[in-house]
Amino acid sequence: MEAITIKDIARALNISTSTVSRALRNSYEINPETKKLVMEYAEKMNYRPNPIALSLKDSKSKSIGVIIPEIANHFFSQLINGIESIAYNLGYHVVIFQSHDSYEREVANTNYLVSRKVDGLLVSLASLTTNLFHFQDLMERGLPIVFLDRVPKEIETHKVVADNFDGSYQATSHLIQTGKRRIAHLTSPIYLSITTERLAGYRKALEDNGIPFDESYVRYCIYGGKVVAENEEAIGELLALPEPPDAIFTASDRLTTGCLAVLQKRRIKIPEEIAIVGFTNISVAELLNPPLTAVVQPALEMGQQAVELLIRLIEHPQKKGDYEIRFLQTSLITRESSVGKQALKT
Amino acid sequence: MEAITIKDIARALNISTSTVSRALRNSYEINPETKKLVMEYAEKMNYRPNPIALSLKDSKSKSIGVIIPEIANHFFSQLINGIESIAYNLGYHVVIFQSHDSYEREVANTNYLVSRKVDGLLVSLASLTTNLFHFQDLMERGLPIVFLDRVPKEIETHKVVADNFDGSYQATSHLIQTGKRRIAHLTSPIYLSITTERLAGYRKALEDNGIPFDESYVRYCIYGGKVVAENEEAIGELLALPEPPDAIFTASDRLTTGCLAVLQKRRIKIPEEIAIVGFTNISVAELLNPPLTAVVQPALEMGQQAVELLIRLIEHPQKKGDYEIRFLQTSLITRESSVGKQALKT
Known part of the structure; x- marks a missing residue:
């Protein structure tokens, strides 16, 4: 036959x-x-x-789409450099899109990338995304997607995140060790995965040290600090509390530098009056006034691991199903903004 | 015939x-x-x-490719935001690629973008690009390309640049007005358009003020300051001169923050011993120690104007030929790194 x-x-x-x-x-x-x-x-x-016919007909584009909130942020640009470093060596092109934290743009980017037949997607969710159908639909139709940093609980696939709980726990514990007790937390919208993870680490560190968690010390910034007025307002509210904070733990790049700017403008002594510790991958943290104590995320490694997982899904689709969530360790770099000039351990 | x-x-x-x-x-x-x-x-x-021209002109994809050296740089990320703000409203997708200042990557990006049928390209040249055939060839085949920031002399098309000559002239004149006389210039590779334009403005300002131009005060950094050792070496050489500089005028983001880091490390008083003025669009210039006097480029506007010119070429190809070179004004923002705390004009 x-x-x-x-x-x-x-x-x-x-x-x-x-x-x-x-x-x-x-x-x-x-x-x-x-x-x-x-x-x-x-x-x-x-x-x-016929395996030869298959390989001939296989119209892989050898390209990967990346959708991130914004590139003007060292965390995301390092993430992309990690992605590109691996992808380029494996012969994949990396196509970068910004969602600008807008749900509509994220959907438009996704549709465009699919129409241009990318082989897979790497996504860090826009802060205004709550509906995930545009990704769920594609995954059901067989397009590999790996999420990183801001990841959805509802979608099962590979995910690569920083250990945000632990990073926050360490930062908050550090502030407590320097003698601070009224530690405020300035953070992103509550529905982002990174927000709840960081909030949980902050809360646990307080409670482990016998400091009750107080919701009035937590401020959520819907634009993640990208709007200057948002920082000013949030910090203004904190300073107007009956017992204003003696430290602020900030949850993102923009919130961290924004907080520093507002405290400088108000001529508040850092760290004597208010200490600052923040999540930030900014390259000039050490050159700031004062140099900034930072929770640094392994952005390059996160990008590298995420793209490796994605390429594995693209090239071995039959192995789907054994999805991993990887938690990468953050590092706390102690500088003057939390310990002052005298106490600085070098 | x-x-x-x-x-x-x-x-x-x-x-x-x-x-x-x-x-x-x-x-x-x-x-x-x-x-x-x-x-x-x-x-x-x-x-x-021409079969290639045909395939290039065929079926508009409503997308624009952008090839820039790197996104981890506020100047380029603002440029991209300008491009996207206009393109998005006109219904164009923006596909971003990094050349990482490598000629090979720039060529690979270009080929990929063309194979994916973008309608046009916006390019800021990689610092290691000297051969322009990959762009010339495409333009001859009918693909619209607009250059911005780092532009090639040899290709005739629309170009959008900052007025680099004037920005440098102003920065150098400012240093002379504050009493500095031995002004060094730390800059990018000589074959980039921005390098020669900035060098010319620096030189003219010196000569207009009766200070002879001295090549030994000029240092070219092949990686544009991306490699820390490069900054350290260049500044080390300047400090070892018989008459070391009393000011350094830096020509890019990385060179500016790199120079600040090296002077801080050597505990050199800024601006008393050495003043710094630099081209930089970094968002935290004011938060640095000391706050940095900056030549700021209108990056957002440059991106907006370049994409408008490109879309005009895409949608009205018959109007090709009347090519413009647009020079956009820079602004000098005076801060402590050049005038000190006392003299600071606010």
Whole structure:
């Protein structure tokens, strides 16, 4: 008996050969019913793909789409450099898009990338994204997606994050060790994964040290500090409390430098009156006035590991299902903004 | 005999180039009489389509490729935000690539973008690019390209640049006005357009003030300050001169913050012993120690104007030829690194 070909399947089901071929490759471009029809018929007729034909027809674009909130942020630009360092060596192009923390732009970027047939996506969610259908739909259609940094609970796939809980726990504990007791927390919108993880670490450190958690010391900035007025308002509210904070622990790059700017403007002595410790990957933390105590995320490694996981999904789709969540350690770099000039350990 | 082009056919038949192009592709949008007219004329004149140009012009993707040296630099990230702000509103996707100042990556990015059928390119040259064939070839084949910031002399197209000569002239004059006389210049590789423009402004300001230009005060950093050792070495050489500089004028973001770091490390008093003025769009210039006197480029506007010019080329290809070079004004923001605490004008 002669072997059955893609052409035979196409003729039998009255669809195009390219649809059959893509259905057999489990492409996200083909709807699930058609895929089922094709695969069942192929199974029944004992279809065996010709491996040479397969590799010839395989129209991988060898490109990866990256959607991040913004590139004007050292954390994200280091993340991208990590992604590119691996991708480039493995022969993949990296196509970068900014969502500007807008849900609409994230959806538009996603649709565009798919229409240009990227082989997979790396995503750090926009802060205003709450509906995940645009990603869920693509994954169901077979497009590999790996999330990093800001990741959705609701979607099962590989995820690479910093150990935000531990980073916050260390930063808050450090402030307590320097004698601070009224530690405020300036953070991003509550529905981001990084926000709840960092908040939990902060809270646990307080409680482990016998300091009750007080919600009035926590301020959520919907634009993550990108709007200057937002920082000013949040810090103004903290300073107006009956017992104003003696330290502020900030949860992002923008919030950290924004907080420093507001305290400088108000001529508040750092760290004597208010200490600052913040999540930031800014390259000039040491050159700031005062030099900034920072929780630094391993952004480069996060990007590298995420793209490795994605390329594995792209090249070995059959291994799907054993999804990993990787937590990478942060480092606390102690500088004058928390310990002052005298006490500085070098 | 020179080959006949679509333009020639359009002119001869008094119809638009896009009608000719679609008629030749046998598009359903063109009526049969026009098609017949075009095809017969093309046949008679022995018209031969350029297959690559055809594929480049075919089917607009409504997307623009951007190739810049690196995104971890406020100047370039602001440039991109300017590009995106206009493009998004006009319905264009913006696809971002980093060359990492490598010629090979720039060529690879360009080839990839073309294979994905972008409608046009915005490019700021990699510092290691000296051969421009990859761009020249594409332009000849009909792909619109606009250059910005680091632009090639050899290619005729729209270009958008900061007024680097004037920015340098102002910065150098400012240092002279504060009493400095031995002003060094730390800059990028000599073959970049921005380097020669900035060097010329520096030199003119010295000479206009009766200070002879002295090549031993100029240091070219091949990696533009991205390699820390490069900054250290260049500044070490300047400090070892028989008459070390009393001011350093730096020509880029990395060189400026790198110079500040080296002087801080050597515990040199800024500006009393050595003043610093630098080209930088860093967002935290005011928070540095000391706050940095900066030549700020209108990066957002540069991006906006460049993408407007590109979209005009894409949508009205017949208007090619009237190429503009736009020079946008920089601003000098005076802070403590050049005038000290006492003299600071606010």
